[in-house]
Amino acid sequence: MTIPDAIAELSLLLGQGLSCSKSDLDIHGRSESYFDTIPPDAVVYPTSTTQVSEIVQVCAKHNCPVIGFGTGTSLEGQTAATSGGVTMDFSKMAAVLEVSPEDMTVRVQPGCTREDLNTHLRDTGLFFPVDPGANASIGGMAATRASGTTAVRYGTMRANVMALELVMADGRIIRTGTAAPKSSAGYDLTGLIVGSEGTLGLMTELTLRLQGQPEAVSAAVCAFPDMAAAVKTVTETIQIGLPIARIEFLDSASIECVNAYAGMDLPATPHLMVEFHGSENGVSEQIEMFREISSDNNGLGFEWATEAEDRNRLWKARHNAYFAIVASRPGSRAIVTDLCVPISRFAEAVEETRRDIDASGISGPMLGHVGDGNIHAILLLDENNADEMKHAKALASRMAERALRFGGTITGEHGIGLGKMPYMSAEHGDGVLVMAAIKKALDPQNILNPGKMVTTN
Amino acid sequence: MTIPDAIAELSLLLGQGLSCSKSDLDIHGRSESYFDTIPPDAVVYPTSTTQVSEIVQVCAKHNCPVIGFGTGTSLEGQTAATSGGVTMDFSKMAAVLEVSPEDMTVRVQPGCTREDLNTHLRDTGLFFPVDPGANASIGGMAATRASGTTAVRYGTMRANVMALELVMADGRIIRTGTAAPKSSAGYDLTGLIVGSEGTLGLMTELTLRLQGQPEAVSAAVCAFPDMAAAVKTVTETIQIGLPIARIEFLDSASIECVNAYAGMDLPATPHLMVEFHGSENGVSEQIEMFREISSDNNGLGFEWATEAEDRNRLWKARHNAYFAIVASRPGSRAIVTDLCVPISRFAEAVEETRRDIDASGISGPMLGHVGDGNIHAILLLDENNADEMKHAKALASRMAERALRFGGTITGEHGIGLGKMPYMSAEHGDGVLVMAAIKKALDPQNILNPGKMVTTN
Known part of the structure; x- marks a missing residue:
């Protein structure tokens, strides 16, 4: 029972759907972050749930690690093949399967990217709100419990994944959740899998909650003398129940980078950037209330925009901030x-x-x-x-x-991936033992993304 | 190792904090629903997390079942002592421990009731939104993943419990979640415990998300010629993103009961009752938009109210509907x-x-x-x-x-309790095996509310 045996058997099963080329292995072992490239022994490209199940069964038979892979945008080394084995790339399982406009839900395959999904939805009046920045795959976003700029209004992946189809460590296919908006039928397996980074099961289908495209969108940017004033503005805004769609801060060092990168001249102090979604009247009222709150908290300047073009200009600073900072x-x-x-x-x-x-x-x-x-x-x-x-x-x-x-x-x-493993015990105490017990119960051979998130020995 | 041995040892530990009186046993074995009274062998009233842990350790030592108990308002026989043992009544652990207004969170003990919590919060400008109707304990609501009339706006208990202190089946005390609004650090143990009906661990403290009390509240009731028209109104209302706080339906049979009970004269057709929370202008606009949508869908009549007194009259029909129906x-x-x-x-x-x-x-x-x-x-x-x-x-x-x-x-x-056990496999397929594996991993002796939710043999 060895990894080469697994690859030999998978090669017969998959033909062109398996690759051992060095470039493929390197691409899949590479990280967006500071980790070294740690390539797998093979990359497989399944095209169906049945095939995912067959691959996992072969890997289980040979004790071969299986690592799920979306677009490779994770930041903590989640897809590094630290024990070798097979990386399962879901790029050939990237379909939008079914939009249900009345239920405001969509079923997708895990390889579908966030941007492709929203392009698909454009004419439906609906959109998928979770936006981590990168054009990540939906499966990857669910696996890391991603969130981003809109979570303050629409929640993280935890709130937006309603149901899953999963392949478990023994190849068994199960479904969790239903298309009903809520349920109290048994343990929340959907919630357990979201954020489990491919260590408990591999997602082969996801049912997502969608949102109606807002009638009006309005954005504003405001400078503050210090962080405390900015944060007080945020707290008061949330407490009075203003439904902010995004509320981002940039510190003065970030603003300096943005100014240099984009030729802007924002004052070099902490800034808040906000966006409101709603009806025309609603967003006007919300922006006005936000302006008052920021003014009461010594906000230094206030710019707002409802036209798409002006809004894009305002948000450019935030969207390009990462590149502006790296370019500095x-x-x-x-x-x-x-x-x-x-x-x-x-x-x-x-x-x-x-x-x-x-x-x-x-x-x-x-x-x-x-x-x-x-x-x-x-x-x-x-x-x-x-x-x-x-x-x-x-x-x-x-x-x-x-x-x-x-x-x-x-x-x-x-x-967590590799990068945050050293701090898990500090955060969870004996909770890590509970997590390890769950991992052992659902993946007794420790073949699903081994060495990530939990230590089982 | 028997239940009497456990009770003898617990009696020494707890003194007055343990009861075997017939009336106490019956009260704790009784159900709000159609189940027969199935009393435990003893009732314990812990006063601290440490004591809960000690009690569970004694029960584990003697293989004695432990059943968590809040106010006894569950509807599926969740607290029936089908294998005998000890019911743990949390009524002496009912404190509101700490309100954090800036974070809009509160820490409570599990026995605290929903109404007591909101009374405590009254002067803070905050409230806890989940409203299952009954004045249930917060621990019980979390254990059954309760929701109710406001879930459409504020989510179920799943969305509103941020963190827990738990006593596991071996008496170990762990903490899940943090006071931060979100996290992607490891398996979502909080979400796994919420809805687990006391079968995986006993909650001894909960951190809850609170909401700001709305500036304005507005309510409306509308009659429809049939269910299809009412539901189309609901779908369109949600799709355009109107932030409804409650949207309830009553069928014509319910309306007839309400009319007879409360001396009202609503037309005997399906009705929708809605409530909006927001700013003065916001709720006016929302009610107007809802009126238009219901009118487009052949809504037959429309009454709305922003004053508390009128609103209470409108909602009386809904709040008393259960009693009106039973009285019929x-x-x-x-x-x-x-x-x-x-x-x-x-x-x-x-x-x-x-x-x-x-x-x-x-x-x-x-x-x-x-x-x-x-x-x-x-x-x-x-x-x-x-x-x-x-x-x-x-x-x-x-x-x-x-x-x-x-x-x-x-x-x-x-x-699930007892009442829905027969349908678990039909809903979850092999998912019930995954649930059973988790149950076995976290409660290998099967002492936590045995016989509920999952079958482990």
């Missing part, structure tokens, strides 16, 4: 951190992190999804400078510790 | 069914159920949470009439089958 240190590699804290501790967490980054001498602008308490610092490094890498990793480690000290979590939306 | 057949006992279907199949499901009930000769008005696809038929029976009981159970069984045939679920909000 040519040739650098970025480590993107991902702490998430209660909103009441947000300003403090940002300020403490700012001081910590500044003391390290590393460049690290910060931005994030303030409505969710989610902070990203983008640490810019020369990866050949071992000293910088060491300092950056120590910074990232202190950020995880800080998130926990402030009552938060070591990752808001990027997941 | 004096001396009867009610079986409340709970199917939940995709909204696109709602009208069809109601109409088919109507025909089925009518053909049976049993009286069974229907109402429900139409925004969630959730239908309750209230079957009125003479419980001494074996023939009626048989027909009613057959009707309930066909409703479960119908829910699945229409792509829905056997229970929207009442849970």
